[in-house]
Amino acid sequence: MRIVLLVILLCGVARADPLPLDLPTPFPDDPRCGHFAFDRRMPLIPAARPQVRDPTIHGDMVAVVDALAATLAADLELSGAFTVVSGEPSGPELWDSDLAFDYLGWYEAGASLVIGGEVRPDKGGLVRVRLWCRLTEEADTLRIGGAEAVLRPERVATFAHRYVNALVQCITGVPGAFGTRIVYARRTGPGQPKEIWMTEFGSNEQVQISHDGVIAMLPAWGPGGSIAWTGYRSGDPDLYITRCDGCKNMVSRDGPYVFSARPGLDSGVAFSPDGTFAAITLVTLGNSDVWLLDGHTGEEVARLTDSPAIDASATWSPDGQQIAFVSDRLGFPQVFVMKSDGRDQHPLPLPGSYNTSPDWSPDGTEIAYQARGMGSPFSIWSFDLTTGSARRLTSGPWEDEEPSWSPDGRAIVFTSTRQGGRKLLYVMSRSGSGVRVLFRDGGDYYTPAWERTFVR
Template sequence: MVLVLLLCGGVGSQVQGEPLQISIVKEGAKKDSVSLSGLRASGPNGQLFVQTLTRDLELSGWFKVSTGREGTITVVGGLLETGSGLQTSTKVTWPGKNFNWARNAASKAEVRQAAHTLADEMVKQIKNETGMASSRIVFINRRGSNNGDVYVCDADGGSMFQVTHDSAGVIGPLWGINRNDILYTSLKPGYPTLLRQTIGGSRRPLASFKGLNTGGAFSPDQRRIALILSYQGNAELYVLDLGTSKVTRMTTTPSGAESSPCWSPDGKSIAYVSDRDKAPHVYVVDVATRVSKRLTYKGSQNVNPSWSCKDKICYATLRNGIFQIAMMSPSGDGSSELISGQPEGSEDPSWAPNGRHIICSARNTLYILDSLGDPAVRLIQSSGNWRSPDWSK
């Protein structure tokens, strides 16, 4: 993104009256160059490892992988094919520092996991930041009317897996307590039911009361779930305590519907959407006092909040008839910033575990946005109607 400021008048040695042009180029975070030419890949699994690591390092936003031997950071070592898997033994070196890293992988899936782990380790050791390569994304393929299913993939878009086979309406999948645990609202029984499922395993209803059962956001301490119920007659935000199996009502809005709860990183607050002031906007409730505060005023609709580990809330804002992704401070100071470089019509944002990147849906597919200014990256290449992504934390 290039911002051009035109200033008139006597500045420095400029000829008086001639405009002074200052260009501020926002091109994302500065990237360190990494050379992987010292990784000796002799077979297909070794190549898969290098390919996966290369893409992970590029997606991390902190590194640029060079094709040659030159690099501020070098990764050297051996990648030994072991039939179906790979033995890796590497050394990562950067000015004044290094670490050794070794891993055995028994299958292609484990080879990819190993590369993800090394990428995250490099982000942690070299940049002192949280990596995202080992995280996963859950999302929906909406094929048509009342016809969708839940899918998951790795943060690089690979290892896609279809979780449900319902061909039924499905809404708002969210991660549970780990990267195999998801919650989502299914319309398969003919009414909204909140389900909890182990990926590749069993599932069970978590809430299936009269009326609405949706939401399903786990608190950071994993002891509570924020959910939207209407068993008392109106859609409201509740917190289910898993220790006592008791629900506590957080909102009382006879003329409003609540949706899309998400927790603050400290577990003390929940951001959510309510239309108590006519149009849907983002609010935040203090869980202890149950006092709510409205956070968004700009835009005709503000929906789908996601709260990052770096204490920023991103959300979809409808401005001039087009949805865009913005972020704001949860303090409610009214300031918001649109994420640069996003595709038109971006919706459904969810923060990456690094608190820097955002997954969102646009043009029937998923994109990774960068709050530091790197261009958007299309995550899913295959055709479908990919929606409602949630990034594991």
């Protein structure tokens, strides 16, 4: 069944009582939600370019309306369920009438998802927003709860993110990624050390996590929302973590904890999906291998690789049964896969001779990685474990590196030098479309990691 949705932002009457400023979170509230038989391998649902309008006489809301329309369009492109098309019906717009709405016209214009909107001013500099959806083929309304808000104009985009999340959950059965967290290393300016920072996807705010004053790099998510990284605050590269019930050493009263401080290089931690184990890269006597540690105490459990080659960059399968890693034992960097106990180590049949930075998709079907050829820059690729085929997601005369999947598996965050040579954070859909930069603030960004759900 083709699905046509209409999202319209309309105002209600003014209220005399004080209005709450807490931002509500829309949610699927229709019995059909989760029963649309959506599959990620199906064609994307076409959505019209947002038709948000300003009903004021003097165009008082035009800036808010433009920002809202742009946010909705970008969110749909990144949702992994929709794609934006430009078709429109030829007749007049009748947004305010359920009976007169041109369902057939939008359907014939090629848009299965029609985005419309209206924003009105409210008292105290606030705006009043109300959202709903219509299924065009069925000429029916799709209920999304919590879809009315009075808020500051700068929070309209965040409300739109949450509404798109609810729409995505209704159609696909899995919530969207907006509001989930991304952690990364960031250098705020020339001569400044890298520190660990975090943001919520869809937000313009960034929160500093580490305050080492020296290099902090390679962040990763741990159980309970904890964040781990490799830091040089002791003078040696050790592993630190913001929360660790079983760790013995705490750097200071407010953390972080020392997760691993073995002789040599401790880096590149990746926690198993249930948080029981942690795979790390440990360099001893000049040899780099993947080791398994207790995820709660940091104590050694097993050495998983033991070759004279460089073995590093572990990433877990979502079922915790396998680990992908990088090894140059073939004479060049290549992505390998092994069982979680170290058995059955074998390379993936990837094209090219320089493949690194693997990240396993949350649904377990793909591994994203970065690759380059002789004299060419890095680009992002994905290997389909079901079909055994690799596909290129990005290309250009710049460096695209360090991919990390969103928790819903519909988007990928990565770094790129495509704007003036500096490394910035970008997000794209699973197919490689809808590429969007996250921040333009003079900083340089490295090794992003999108949060995952840890299952106990």
